[in-house]
Amino acid sequence: MSLSNLTRLLLLALIWGTSFMLMRIASPVYGPFLTTFGRASLGAFAIYLFARHRGIEFHWKKNAKTYLIIGLGNTAIPFSLFAWSALHIPSAYMATMNSLAPIFTAVFGFLILGERLSWLRISAFIMGLFGVAVLVGIGPVSVTPLVILGVLAGMGAAVNYGFAAIYTRMHAKEIPSLATAAGSQFAAALALLPFAFPAVPHAIAYGTIQAFISVLILGIVCTGIAYALFFHLISTEGASKAVTVTFLIPATASIWAWLLLNEPITPGIITGIMIVLLATAMSLGIFKLPASLKRTPTNS
Structure with a gap:
């Protein structure tokens, strides 16, 4: 990877790492749906202007169904789930759930496309779930029903990312x-x-400058600029290298939250993150099994 693209990769990790902290600021004020609507709207305009500058054609009528399904699976549902989980769990937890997306992508590749699941990827799936259990069990937050639901919401977001990637x-x-x-x-x-509109009166009455700025950054920087950086990396370095940003996001999210929200970084958080990232690396094929173990299970 060239030095300029390595710089872009690190910048992308820093940007996406802030998104979880920013949701922790905005969601309690605006609610999950209005926070997500603001992020998606601002991100849409930012990406649209950049795409038009590049001379990209959209063919809205022809591609409407595709845009809608990808929009639901890759933005509306997962962003809302993360914005809701931001009410109940720390940034590091959310970023770790986000790192499960490549694992669920492999699962949907098996379910929808019939791609074979190697033993390595099956092991990665089990290890990823174990890493989440470790993170929740020995992390700094007491295990309550809302914390468990927040973690499940984050995992649900990763499931949606996996489906959207295959679609x-x-x-x-x-x-x-x-x-x-x-x-x-x-x-x-x-x-x-329609889900965001009911929250507008509350946002007008109780909105704060911090929450407003958080949504602006979420939309323009964490969505608009970040997408431009990510697609540049894909086009110049390939998807397999671009997706390595996944491994950097939990660390940057934890550091941002520690610096600005005083969220602790504990041995439990570090252990859970490392297990999940190891599972993600296995799912992406970064680690290989010995040849004698490369048999794949049948679909029967």
């Missing part, structure tokens, strides 16, 4: 990536509008 691979091959990004964000914003 995008199946149905958006002929659509420019920036068009898919902008179109899906617009679709997500439209889908979220």
